Amino acid sequence: MQTNPFKPTAGKTPPTIIGREDVLEEFNEGLTNGPGAPGRLMRIAGVRGTGKTVLLDECSRLAQSRGWTVIKEVATEGLCQRILEQLQPKFQAKHARFEPTVAGISIGSIDIERIGPSLRDAMRQTISKNGNGLLITLDEVQDAELDEVRTLSIAIQQVIGEDLDIAFVFAGLPSMIESIINGKTLTFLRRALPFDLKAVAVTEVSYSLEETIEASGMELQPGIAGQLAEATQGYPFMIQLVGYYAWQLARRAHTPIIGEEEAERGITTARERFCAMVIEPALQRIPPTCIAYLLSMASLGQTSSTSMVADALNKTPQQVSSVRSRLLRESIIEAPSYGKVSFAIPYMRDYLYEHKAELEVEL
Numbered sequence: 001m002q003t004n005p006f007k008p009t010a011g012k013t014p015p016t017i018i019g020r021e022d023v024l025e026e027f028n029e030g031l032t033n034g035p036g037a038p039g040r041l042m043r044i045a046g047v048r049g050t051g052k053t054v055l056l057d058e059c060s061r062l063a064q065s066r067g068w069t070v071i072k073e074v075a076t077e078g079l080c081q082r083i084l085e086q087l088q089p090k091f092q093a094k095h096a097r098f099e100p101t102v103a104g105i106s107i108g109s110i111d112i113e114r115i116g117p118s119l120r121d122a123m124r125q126t127i128s129k130n131g132n133g134l135l136i137t138l139d140e141v142q143d144a145e146l147d148e149v150r151t152l153s154i155a156i157q158q159v160i161g162e163d164l165d166i167a168f169v170f171a172g173l174p175s176m177i178e179s180i181i182n183g184k185t186l187t188f189l190r191r192a193l194p195f196d197l198k199a200v201a202v203t204e205v206s207y208s209l210e211e212t213i214e215a216s217g218m219e220l221q222p223g224i225a226g227q228l229a230e231a232t233q234g235y236p237f238m239i240q241l242v243g244y245y246a247w248q249l250a251r252r253a254h255t256p257i258i259g260e261e262e263a264e265r266g267i268t269t270a271r272e273r274f275c276a277m278v279i280e281p282a283l284q285r286i287p288p289t290c291i292a293y294l295l296s297m298a299s300l301g302q303t304s305s306t307s308m309v310a311d312a313l314n315k316t317p318q319q320v321s322s323v324r325s326r327l328l329r330e331s332i333i334e335a336p337s338y339g340k341v342s343f344a345i346p347y348m349r350d351y352l353y354e355h356k357a358e359l360e361v362e363l
């Protein structure tokens with residue numbers, strides 16, 4: 001029996017990586033063109049569920065297929081030490097004790113800096129030993145301790161300066177651009193080739209859904225691929241959810257054809273899952289003042305002016321600017337142009353609209 005080809009799970013490689021050819025091409029060309037090629041130092045920004053982790057994994061696969069050593073890391077505490085240990089399994093970090101963080105201040109910062117030279121030497125040795133190259137990927141950069149990222153990037157920068165075969169690709173929420181990249185001492189990271197993951201074109205989604213579904217032995221009634229694609233709004237996680245449930249409902253009904261009924265019910269289920277897995281957790285993480293701001297935005301449109309949002313709350317834009325910053329930092333809203341805000345997550349506006357009454361009670 002055929003298995004469902006769609007992968008609606010964070011970090012799982014989808015049947016086809018849709019609409020990210022630019023990122024992968026640049027990276028691949030970077031591997032070919034040697035030290036100094038832009039694709040050897042890249043940053044990938046995108047809101048939750050846009051496919052950052054999937055892209056880092058694909059870069060890893062591309063590098064591995066050329067015999068490179070690959071280290072995949074997530075930017076949590078102890079990052080430098082973990083990389084060092086992977087490069088030199090026998091390394092006993094004398095100075096690299098990581099004390100717990102006290103009230104948000106890392107008290108191990110001096111130790112972290114001391115690890116830098118060892119890190120650089122270990123990178124050099126790995127590259128010369130395997131004769132190909134070394135790729136380091138770093139995910140969730142918005143959570144990083146600045147000290148750790150600084151130490152890591154200084155080591156990488158030195159190795160790049162020696163014309164050795166190294167590549168560094170890092171990814172995070174769009175807010176990482178402010179917190180990490182604009183940090184004073186990190187000019188090196190600011191120069192990384194930037195990619196902002198946006199929604200994929202709906203026509204591309206439609207074509208790809210059709211191809212994946214047909215390759216799995218299932219068919220689509222004419223017009224259904226377009227209807228499914230439209231419902232995804234080009235958002236990668238929704239592509240997998242919609243594909244998965246439309247396919248699964250046809251399988252449950254023992255039909256090899258996805259028709260109108262499967263499509264409609266598939267879209268409804270996908271939206272419910274999306275709300276439970278993305279929208280509700282995002283709203284639970286923020287205080288009531290942020291929810292009030294979002295409700296005010298929802299009453300105005302997908303995109304609205306910051307002064308109108310403030311007006312609707314009977315406040316001045318200055319009075320709500322910290323709320324707005326918090327929502328930007330959490331990647332729940334975006335600032336598409338000066339003085340404007342819009343929802344960064346699809347279906348967020350619809351959700352707020354539909355749950356307005358119950359959300360207002362909690363304010």
Ligand SMILES: Nc1ncnc2c1ncn2[C@@H]1O[C@H](COP(=O)(O)OP(=O)(O)OP(=O)(O)O)[C@@H](O)[C@H]1O
Binds near residue numbers: 054236
């Ligand atoms: N280019 C793509 N085309 C189709 N599906 C994709 C694409 N990229 C990612 N996906 C799917 O979207 C979902 C989310 O991908 P991924 O976990 O990489 O996102 P993310 O940006 O890392 O999210 P988070 O910020 O929550 O870590 C997964 O189900 C994955 O299979």
Ligand SMILES: [Mg+2]
Binds near residue numbers: 139
């Ligand atoms: Mg991820």
